[in-house]
Amino acid sequence: MTQIFVVNSGSSSIKYQLVDLETEEAVLSGLVERIGEPGSDIPDHEAGMRGVLELLGTEHDITAVGHRVVHGGSLFASATLITDEVEAQIEQLSALAPLHNPANLLGIRAAKVALPNVPHVVVFDTAFHQTLPHAAYTYAIDAKLAETYGVRRYGFHGTSHKYVSEQAALFLERPLEELKTIVLHLGNGASVAAIDGGKSVETSMGMTPLEGLVMGTRSGDIDPAALIHLHRQAGLSFDDLDTMLNRHSGLLGLTGNGDMRDVQAAALAGDDLAEEALAVYRHRIRRYIGAYIAHLGGLDAIVFTAGVGENNSLLRRRTLASLEFLGISVDNDRNELHSKQARYISPDGSPVAVLVIPTNEELEIARQTAALVG
Structure with missing residues (x-):
């Protein structure tokens, strides 16, 4: 059985789903909230992730972990195996998504500690839109300034747009x-x-x-x-x-x-x-x-x-x-x-x-x- 553990980490939350790829159904799903907040029993994302894995139990054989990250900039056009270099690049891209990428990284690092022996993969919201033509993604401002600071159209919800457009073709x-x-x-x-x-x-x-x-x-x-x-x-x-x-x-x-x-x-x-x-x-x-x-x-x-x-x-x-x-x-x-x-x-x-x-x-x-x- 191929089971993928999907993680969507926020600044004080971990949304998760365990997907059985043979049936394409969610075996388990849930949300851990108020991580690190005053009065919470969950001090950080590592503790939250340990709690999720305890809830999942040992009967579930996790093949890999898939992480949602909002912003991949111009660097990532597809799903990518997480390495130390990739983590560093996600951190650098936090300047473009300061509310999202740092929170996504917290989930990645916590999951790597909790599940060190399986591959971890990142899927970016922006990746699907890397096929935009130059005329579509370019803003008409100073070209050197735009290139230096990454000012261009990236697009989001790419995972949803990809999934739905492919399902439409199957349906039709x-x-x-x-x-x-x-x-x-x-x-x-x-x-x-x-x-x-x-x-x-x-x-x-x-x-x-x-x-x-x-x-x-x-x-x-x-x-x-x-x-x-x-x-x-x-x-x-x-x-x-x-x-x-x-x-x-x-x-x-x-x-x-x-x-x-x-x-x-x-x-x-x-x-x-x-x-x-x-x-x-x-x-x-x-x-x-x-x-x-x-x-x-x-x-x-x-x-x-x-x-x-x-x-x-x-x-x-x-x-x-x-x-x-x-x-x-x-x-x-x-x-x-x-x-x-x-x-x-x-x-x-x-x-x-x-x-x-x-x-x-x-x-x-x-x-x-x-x-x-x-």
Whole structure:
């Protein structure tokens, strides 16, 4: 039995899943929280990892450990065996992801201590988007400055976009290499990717996960001059702006509530502010859909995934409304069906297949880990 232990480490948490690759099912999963916090019984990540392994017990034969790391910069385009050099590179890349990479490293080091005799593999959120063409990842600023400080589009949610686009090809029973697909990963964090023949050619998140779509608490696209204006006129510091854009914007900034379910419930109850916020949310998605059809030169499938994308039928229907001229339409009955399975929500014979496919980033990490270690 091949079992891959998948680890997603945060600054005070360890999310884990044990995946049996023969069945592609999670044998066990869980979350350790409040690591190192006052009053916690878990002083550090090593103690947390020991506790997880005690819970797993000796009956589980772990073949390898797959770790999620958010930022691989331009250095990593695929899953990579963890060495001391790779750890050092992940640490160096913390400048690009200061809230994520250091926390991911804590999990890597704790797992290596707890499981020293199995291979450890890292799968980067950014890796799938390393196929972006130069024109797509380049910002039009001073080229030397950008190169020195790593300022370019990297893209995120790559593990999800890869998994879902491949599942779409399987579902449609068509070769991945011939498909032009737009994947909408809509959760509290949200991004869209244009995928041509299995390769990412455009994506909405940029140097950081802040750019792109409206999200739960993140602003998405904004004119940089607006931030200069707020700095000069409102006296907001760079730290204030950082906090505002990442933690107090998006749906939260527009309505006071960052949870899509609550915002939609308020809109349905007649709250004009909530309805206006949802209009902004949908408008941004539609803008990217139009742009990505142009980049792809056509479209075979649009796929909704992640928490909002998989579960919010009203959002799906309203987002794609009146796009029939592009071959995109939604069958209302199919769209209202609740299921954890991949499914069509477009009518029979529609030129563009509109799908809902649940994402499974842990399984994708497990697959890539197993493929690398053989």
